[in-house]
Amino acid sequence: MEAARNRNTWHIHPDTAALAQRLAAAIARMAQEAIAARGAFHLVVAGGNTPRAAYAMLPQLGRDWQCWHLYHGDERCLPPQDPERNSLMLDTVWLSQVPIPARQIHHIPAERGAEVAARDYAAVLPPHAFDLVLLGMGEDGHTASLFPGHDWGLEKSSPATLAIHDAAKAPPQRVSLSGWRLQYTREMFFLTTGSGKRVALAAWLRGESIPAALVGTAADVWLDNAAWPEAVPGAI
Numbered sequence: 001m002e003a004a005r006n007r008n009t010w011h012i013h014p015d016t017a018a019l020a021q022r023l024a025a026a027i028a029r030m031a032q033e034a035i036a037a038r039g040a041f042h043l044v045v046a047g048g049n050t051p052r053a054a055y056a057m058l059p060q061l062g063r064d065w066q067c068w069h070l071y072h073g074d075e076r077c078l079p080p081q082d083p084e085r086n087s088l089m090l091d092t093v094w095l096s097q098v099p100i101p102a103r104q105i106h107h108i109p110a111e112r113g114a115e116v117a118a119r120d121y122a123a124v125l126p127p128h129a130f131d132l133v134l135l136g137m138g139e140d141g142h143t144a145s146l147f148p149g150h151d152w153g154l155e156k157s158s159p160a161t162l163a164i165h166d167a168a169k170a171p172p173q174r175v176s177l178s179g180w181r182l183q184y185t186r187e188m189f190f191l192t193t194g195s196g197k198r199v200a201l202a203a204w205l206r207g208e209s210i211p212a213a214l215v216g217t218a219a220d221v222w223l224d225n226a227a228w229p230e231a232v233p234g235a236i
């Protein structure tokens with residue numbers, strides 16, 4: 001595969017363990033820089049399986065937890081204790097072990113249903129840019145809960161949050177930050193690992209209009225060799 005000409009930086013890692021370690025260190029470093037510069041770190045987290053190992057390392061690497069503010073890129077409309085909830089994964093591997101003030105952890109109240117949760121979540125978003133947005137990519141190229149064939153809310157006239165009713169991946173009801181709100185950030189990292197992501201990654205590298213590519217036009221993309229076997233570890 002040849003990288004399409006775009007504004008992405010591709011960080012290739014030999015395996016998921018190496019990626020998780022560097023990613024967790026990068027998040028902790030960026031938090032310290034943001035806190036030193038502005039007194040707070042506003043982070044949007046990705047759901048799914050890919051970021052789990054990095055999140056689990058953060059309790060050891062992070063500091064100044066009282067300055068962290070957490071948001072989700074998306075959530076699935078399921079009860080809070082459902083194992084498929086992004087918030088439950090985050091609580092289990094990371095948040096239950098660190099003293100981030102509860103009022104600064106903005107889980108999406110997706111158990112209220114997509115429309116109500118999207119409205120309520122919009123009300124807690126900051127008026128300023130996020131410091132860092134973490135995103136994953138599904139096998140079909142979706143990111144957050146922005147799926148192929150849907151409106152991804154890339155226009156500034158779109159709402160900041162979208163109620164999703166027919167997602168191609170279960171559950172069909174979800175809430176997502178819109179494309180432009182995800183892009184309103186100082187930095188964006190995409191996390192993509194495993195051979196299951198090869199087809200979507202190849203489409204991105206060819207310049208196809210998949211949701212991940214259009215949201216992540218200028219993102220740093222963190223990959224392992226299983227997702228891009230031909231790539232030599234390093235940054236391109």
Ligand SMILES: O=C1O[C@H](COP(=O)(O)O)[C@@H](O)[C@H](O)[C@H]1O
Pocket residue numbers: 046047048049050051073074075076086135136137138139142143144145169
């Ligand atoms: O449904 C979702 O999928 C993407 C990718 O998940 P992964 O398990 O392949 O890492 C994820 O980024 C998103 O937050 C999630 O809700």
